[in-house]
Amino acid sequence: RKEVEQDPGPFNVPEGATVAFNCTYSNSASQSFFWYRQDCRKEPKLLMSVYSSGNEDGRFTAQLNRASQYISLLIRDSKLSDSATYLCVAGGSGGSYIPTFGRGTSLIVHP
Amino acid sequence: DTGVSQNPRHKITKRGQNVTFRCDPISEHNRLYWYRQTLGQGPEFLTYFQNEAQLEKSRLLSDRFSAERPKGSFSTLEIQRTEQGDSAMYLCASSLADGGDTQYFGPGTRLTVL
DSSP: OOSEEEOOOOEEEETTOOEEEEEEESOTTOOEEEEEEEOTTSOOEEEEEOOTTOEEETTEEEEEETTTTEEEEEEOSOOGGGOEEEEEEEEOBTTBOOOEEOOOEEEEEEO | OOSOEEEOSEEEEOTTOOEEEEEEOOTTOOEEEEEEEOTTSOOEEEEEEETTEEEEOTTSSSTTEEEEOTTSSOEEEEEOSOOGGGOEEEEEEEEOTTTTTOOEEOOOEEEEEO
């Protein structure tokens, strides 16, 4: 079983739709969580950190469920420019920090 | 530009040759990470430094891979006796250890081994 699992998609949605991604992690000692966005042949760029209390940034909302060991990302009112791969990360375990990325979920927003 | 920089951006080499990549982190960041990414996969952690100390290197792919950060600033990743399977994007990221460890990535070095 992979340490961090994501549905690779692709998720094909029309502009204006709401779309949600989940990501599960296996290491219960993980302490920090993030969502990154990666465009084709570019480096990952931080989208948002994920906290137990949940956090929102404009159209994007991230949640962490420690009991079930998953994090989620909700995108409201999808734009064409949201088309990208979304990577989740879980990290922080004991004295040595090893961040583990999922393989990413591909989102395609069409007109 | 004060972001993470990596050089070279592209490297083509023949099997068996040694290659070295450089990463310059954001200046005030004390942590520096190296990752490998292949098509359709997320970044795969290789190693990281806090200042000049290499705190985790168990995930380096083989003994052909090594990394240094001699003065706690820039870092180099060396691959000896390259193999075709080493072809990938090599990403560097930096962060502040007490800043929630949010990582910022460089543009990567794309390695092609012929």
